[in-house]
Amino acid sequence: MRAAVRVDRTLCYGTGLCEAMAPAVFSLTDEGYAVARPAGDRAAGPERLREIAECCPAGAITVTGPGAGTT
């Protein structure tokens, strides 16, 4: 089991912070908003995902699952 990561499109500002921190996990769409890459959460551990979620200015990133807690 691994942690799952999700970006709330209605909250995202498109600052690109998550993409800059973990380009293997997040990417920006053409409209400039962040999405989690398919299976991208395999590219980082739960603690790293939680760290990125806590750095997000919009609080748009949610991490759930084993060892992740819920942010």
Next chain:
Amino acid sequence: MTSTVAPDIPALFTPAYYQDPFPTLAWLRDHAPVHEFPFPVGDVRTWMVTRYEDVRAVLADSRFSAEGATWGNAEFRAAGLVSAAGTILERGIAVIDPPDHPRLRRLAMSAFTTRRVEQWRGTVHAVVERALDDCERRGAFDVMDDYAGEVSAGVLGAILGFRIERHRELVTALNEAFPSDPALMDRVPAAFGRICAYAAELIDDKRSRPADDLTSALIDATDEGTRLDGDELTGLVAAFIMGGSDTVRGFIGNAALALLDNPGQGDRLRAQPELARSAVEELLRYEGALSTALFRVTTEPVELAGARLPAGAPVIAGLLAANRDPRRFTEPDRLNITAESPRHVAFGHGLHNCIGAALARMEGEIAIPALVARFPTLALAVPRDRVRYIENWAIRRLTSLPVTTSTSRHA
């Protein structure tokens, strides 16, 4: 080396450029999107990036590091262009990269998420109303000093818990910390020193007398073992002071001028205050408080939009230029507060995007509509060509913006 653009267009970072940078930026976007030029301080070979896509690419790419002290070439460092060199801010949040950056960013961000800044909405309203009452009593006033400055200093002071009488000293120190005139480079270290000293003093004060403010909360978080040392805490408070005062002041001033220049847009905002959110986004795009991001330096040789940059090269990402790029925005030189534009880069992009953006947006969404609502007859008190910008390559703001509120009542 290229030192000028076209013959009839001001070169970058010259007095004429500061008063009207847009012809230069448009020319560069079209003819030299990654433009090599000698930076006015030390004639250091520098590359200016002006297209939206390239600006975003630079700010998202870890090969363009914010750590000038680590990656900058010898010429860059010798010219004194490493931000805050020799002070604790040399390792401040704005100029460090991973692995140290997330630790600081995470703690700092916890204070400034959209949800957290909501707690300061009442404070912002109170500060804005007080400033407007004072301006109304004056009849004629300077938007920069009497309104924008009062709002930005008042809000920052209330949030961090500092005494307002210190604000003017800090503004002077801020202007001296980011000069564009080579003759003033010798004042830079002292200016950063004063900002750090004030932050340290504020922290000492809050340690002995904790209060319900952000400084006290950061002290608590540090003491609870967030792996932040004393210098990092001081650096963070200093960064908030630097990031949150003159920028908000500059933006409110730029926004007020944009609405005076486009009275139809000001009338629309007055009639429909619910447009505040989209108006602020458009005003940030049209003319935010930053002309550029802070220096980036290449960590290795990089090819960018056809230009070859050596390792250690200083790169300036043109935020204002990107926000006026017709490749990305429709009619970018026209202000349209109801436009649903793509995302602008007025707050930067990527790892170092503005940490206080949610607070700055809230201040703008309250202060700008309130100004036009309180003074329906707001008008320039000086001829338009007397409205001047400061000569600073990174910060875009007016020196002053004298206005009248009502000729009949205050004549």
